[in-house]
Amino acid sequence: MSQTDVSGLSQLGAKVDLPQSPDQAVLERVPSGNRGADFLVRFTAPEFTSLCPMTGQPDFAHIVIDYVPDEWLVESKSLKLFLHSFRNHGAFHEDCTIDIANRLVTLLSPRWLRIGAYWYPRGGIPIDVFWQTGKPPEGLWLPDQGVPTYRGRG
Template sequence: MKTTQKSPALTLLGQKDVKYNYAYTPEILETFSNKHPQRDYWVKFNCPEFTSLCPITGQPDFATLYISYVPDKLMVESKSLKLYLVSFRNHGAFHEDVVNIIMDDLIKLMSPRYIEIWGKFMPRGGISIDPYANYGRIGTKYAELAQLRFNQHDLTTMDHVDNR
């Protein structure tokens, strides 16, 4: 995982001949400095074309991933995030594991104040799996936010229309 303090040092943004790696590649992730670290605000990514493989059958799993975080000093660069998510294309992992792997990698990369990831996987065999995980920095108000949002996650999912 690459961390940069200045935007011009980003290696992927603006490159037209970037090669897609379809094997799990966390080191492709890049960061840039948050220009507003004094303020809490949300950064949300909606990733409707996520794919990975079932580790048992090798069949593809399709999902929309929702990644939301409150940055601290660093932010994830979106093109590197896109390439990182593509790197799961041939990676075998259960849905729950995928969500937690991505969360762990993003926490390690940028140490956000708060982060949550929700995977809404397409049904296979007549059942869908929608893992949700979150994290708030321990000993801060973000840990309390994490507990609150975790406890209310099922309530908030009832308000959404499932367009599968």
């Protein structure tokens, strides 16, 4: 059984303050012990928040990140801190979603990545944003993200 090398991590196991912005957040990675295997890693952030850049009011989303690693895995505590750093960040839904995806792709160079951001209504209209790097590897088991479109209370 392989063991993950965590020697280069600065946040795991340490008290770390919440970054004040996504630009200040440190995303960390660890080597994948399963290189060559096509497997899917999923992170779900059902309580993601950011700020409307125009009004400063909070925006809420359910974000699902799926990726197929190559050499690297994202370290989950650093990802959590990165996602939480958006709480004080003013940006449109589309910008937040694509910024998250781009940071992960730059950090990991995954074989494949997709992000589904299911935003709650702003001004009465929900905005869902989807992005992926290309086609998933052939034969990959790719479950549905499991987030229904917004239907209101009824």
